[in-house]
Each structure stands twice: as C-alpha cells, then as structure tokens.
Amino acid sequence: EAxxxxxxxxxxxxxxxxxxxxxxxxxxxxxxSWYRQDPGLGLRQIYYSMNVEVTDKGDVPxxxxxxxxxxxxxxxxxxxxxxxxxxxxxxxxxxxxxxGASYYGYTFGSGTRLTVV
Amino acid sequence: QKExxxxxxxLSVPEGAIASLNCTYSDRGSQSFxxxxxxxxxxxxxxxxxxxxxxxxxxxxxxxxxxxSQYVSLLIRDSQPSDSATYLCAVSRSNDYKLxxxxxxxxxxxx
Numbered sequence: 302e303a304x305x306x307x308x309x310x311x312x313x314x315x316x317x318x319x320x321x322x323x324x325x326x327x328x329x330x331x332x333x334s335w336y337r338q339d340p341g342l343g344l345r346q347i348y349y350s351m352n353v354e355v356t357d358k359g360d361v362p363x364x365x366x367x368x369x370x371x372x373x374x375x376x377x378x379x380x381x382x383x384x385x386x387x388x389x390x391x392x393x394x395x396x397x398x399x400x401g402a403s404y405y406g407y408t409f410g411s412g413t414r415l416t417v418v
Numbered sequence: 419q420k421e422x423x424x425x426x427x428x429l430s431v432p433e434g435a436i437a438s439l440n441c442t443y444s445d446r447g448s449q450s451f452x453x454x455x456x457x458x459x460x461x462x463x464x465x466x467x468x469x470x471x472x473x474x475x476x477x478x479x480x481x482x483x484x485x486x487s488q489y490v491s492l493l494i495r496d497s498q499p500s501d502s503a504t505y506l507c508a509v510s511r512s513n514d515y516k517l518x519x520x521x522x523x524x525x526x527x528x529x
Contacts, residue, residue, distance in 0.1 A: 344506065
C-alpha cells in the first residue's frame with residue numbers, strides 16, 4: 302500500500318529533551334515536506350526537501366532540523382523542544398514534475414501529536 | 419495579508435443541500451489549486467485539484483477557479499453527514515512544490 306508513515310503518533314516530552322519524529326514514504330517520491338498544524342493557523346511548512354541531500358527552510362523553521370540521507374526518509378529533529386512547539390505535525394510527499402507527475406498534490410502521513418511540557 | 423484565506427465557518431447545511439466553500443489567494447503567480455478534506459484527528463486527504471479557469475467536476479464535488487479574481491471554490495452537492503469535516507484550500511506556484519494552505523472551513527451536515 303502506497304503510504305507515508307510517521308512515528309510516533311503521540312509524544313509527550315519535557316522542555317529541552319531532544320526528539321526525532323520519523324517519516325518514511327514507499328512511493329519513490331522526490332519531494333517531502335514537514336508541516337505543523339495549529340488551531341486557527343492552518344498548516345504551516347517547516348522544512349522541505351526536493352531530493353536526497355537537498356533541504357530548505359519553509360515558513361516556520363526555527364527550532365527544527367531535518368535531514369534527507371535517503372530518498373524514502375525525512376526525519377524531523379527538535380534539538381531542544383519548547384512548549385511553543387506543541388502541535389500536530391504532518392509529513393507529506395509528492396512526485397516531482399521532472400518525474401512526469403500529472404499533479405502535485407501531497408500524500409500526508411497520519412500525523413504526530415507532540416506535547417512539550 | 420494571508421496567502422490563502424478561507425471562512426473558518428462553521429458552515430452548517432442540511433442533508434441533501436449544496437455546501438459552498440470559498441477560498442481567496444494573494445499570489446497571482448499561483449498555478450495549482452487543491453482542496454483537501456480533513457476529518458477530526460486525521461490527516462488531510464486530497465479530494466480535488468484544478469489548474470485551469472472554469473469548473474471541474476468529480477462526483478458530488480465541483481471545483482471552480484477564477485484566476486482573474488484570485489478565488490477558488492468548492493461545491494458539495496447532495497451533502498451527506500459523512501461530508502462533515504474541515505476543508506482545506508491549498509495553492510502553489512507552477513515552479514514551486516510548496517503548498518500554502520488556508521486555515522480551513524469546517525462543514526457540518528445535519529441530518
């Protein structure tokens with residue numbers, strides 16, 4: 302089954318304790334992205350990656366890191382989480398135009414609800 | 419000004435009626451437009467995409483795009499209780515994979 306898999310689904314952590322949220326897709330998509338979703342603010346892009354070893358900042362990158370060492374994986378790292386990073390996080394992937402994709406809508410993972418206390 | 423704006427709702431419609439959702443965007447360079455449905459606690463799922471001015475129909479859903487007025491709309495005909503969800507409008511430029519999302523419109527279909 303074609304999918305984007307995020308883990309964990311739920312995470313409660315304390316301020317300052319480093320954590321990683323994993324994201325993996327099995328569709329051979331070039332493009333991957335992380336979003337956070339907060340009430341009234343919608344989905345805001347944190348980081349994105351056009352391909353292996355190519356990453357760039359989105360709209361709200363402060364406090365986050367990413368890496369893209371393999372095409373299928375795009376982990377989100379919070380080096381020192383703070384309470385304002387409490388949110389619902391989504392990983393998403395998409396085919397690229399260069400790959401001949403006919404549309405560029407995202408496939409989303411199931412989400413990770415993070416609480417930082 | 420937000421890149422993508424939607425009425426937050428809630429929009430309440432009776433079962434069988436037409437639900438009409440609107441979305442405006444600020445970037446005239448936007449080329450691709452998407453509607454996602456998101457049930458409470460779930461991830462967004464793509465229901466419609468449109469690139470050209472005019473209407474695009476898929477089952478009970480119709481997307482309408484007017485680039486000159488910078489708005490895109492979604493009509494849900496014969497609304498069902500299962501259509502109760504938040505609907506997200508998203509746009510992107512032709513040379514950019516980034517999707518900018520509106521905050522969403524919550525629709526409630528009452529039986």
